Amino acid sequence: MKIGIIGAGSVGLLFAAKLSASFPVTLYTKTKTQAKLLNDNGILLDGTKVKSASFHASSETIYEEDIQIVTVKQYQLEKIVGNLKRTTSRTVIFLQNGMSHISCMNELAHHRLYVGVVEHGALKINDYHVCHTGKGLTRLSAYHHNDDKNLKPLLVSKLAVFPFIYEEDWYEMLSKKLLVNICINPLTALFKVKNGGLLQNDYLYKLFETVFDEAFLALKLNNREFYWRHVHTICEKTSANTSSMLEDILHHRRTEVDAIVGYMLEKAKREGMPVPALRFLYFAIKGLEEEKGELT
Structure with a gap:
């Protein structure tokens, strides 16, 4: 199972660092400069280079992986939603604060859509260095299409220090x-x-x-x-x-x-x-x- 992470801020960097230990991960950045820095240096997590199964950064908007995890802020969603409209059906997880992103998700009915709440603390030091400032968990819930084989590897993965749990009621x-x-x-x-x-x-x-x-x-x-x-x-x-x-x-x-x-x-x-x-x-x-x- 391949994972794409859209957005390379503090949350995107943290998720890429943690998930790339177990899954092939592509981190989609806003700029070519950040993508090059990440590919040249890897991700530093708390000052240590992450050993990844497979990691790549890209400024393209291909979004071809089985799961896309959208970590950008709500006001940056419009262009990303436009790109996701043109991709074939896949699992898309939205991790925004607030709830105004729900209206954007209604434009993506052909995808298997999930929302999530991140209870970790993360601090971006620079374009390829992030600190894990508070350990917690990530809660996921189906917006629709809750029978999803792609989500199961995340929920049952052995990421003891970075767990995912499923909630029945997204609202x-x-x-x-x-x-x-x-x-x-x-x-x-x-x-x-x-x-x-x-x-x-x-x-x-x-x-x-x-x-x-x-x-x-x-x-x-x-x-x-x-x-x-x-x-x-x-x-x-x-x-x-x-x-x-x-x-x-x-x-x-x-x-x-x-x-x-x-x-x-x-x-x-x-x-x-x-x-x-x-x-x-x-x-x-x-x-x-x-x-x-x-x-x-």
């Missing part, structure tokens, strides 16, 4: 991750605090809970206490971390506010639900992006 799985992202990312980016700052400051904590309640109601989930405890626990466990959205703001990069908060605003609008805190956060983060000028 619940993504909603759970979205609640964490929407409660932590925008507030930490706006107030420029680490994750734990939301728990330590009484006023930020009130905002933290207000954002949770608006998002929870818009997602139409049950069992508020279960989801609130989950979000609170993740914030505690990552209290020393700088959120990805704050990192993006600090480094003048485009954030994923559209995929995370923008999606929720659209959903709340369809449901006829007022979400004033989320509306404020969305425009506040977009304002910070514009204030930073040209984004990378």
Whole structure:
């Protein structure tokens, strides 16, 4: 079984490093320069060159492998989805934050489609070096076509340090991750605090809970206490971390506010639900992006 990984950011590099130990992997990069660096140097994982079964980097958009794992950010999906429309049926796994990528997936009905949630931490050092900053697992769920022989080698593989598990309900799985992202990312980016700052400051904590309640109601989930405890626990466990959205703001990069908060605003609008805190956060983060000028 051959695996293609689309996107060579921190997550793409980490997945390529780990999966190429057991499977032939092609890592699709945005630039020829990065592809050449990867082919010349291999992937460095935590400073050590990865010993791979078969690894190749390419800036082409062939996407001919049995499984394609899409790791780019949501706002980079349009061109990739266009390319995937022209390929024959295969297994495609989307690993984006938020839930706005679901609408793009509806254009790819001839593929066997899956969504995933990555619970690993990864930090890109340069174009061929990545650090595995937090060990976790990857959750996968079928968007449709759940009887898929291509997925079984991943789920039963002996990658003890990089496990995959299957979830039955894709909506619940993504909603759970979205609640964490929407409660932590925008507030930490706006107030420029680490994750734990939301728990330590009484006023930020009130905002933290207000954002949770608006998002929870818009997602139409049950069992508020279960989801609130989950979000609170993740914030505690990552209290020393700088959120990805704050990192993006600090480094003048485009954030994923559209995929995370923008999606929720659209959903709340369809449901006829007022979400004033989320509306404020969305425009506040977009304002910070514009204030930073040209984004990378």
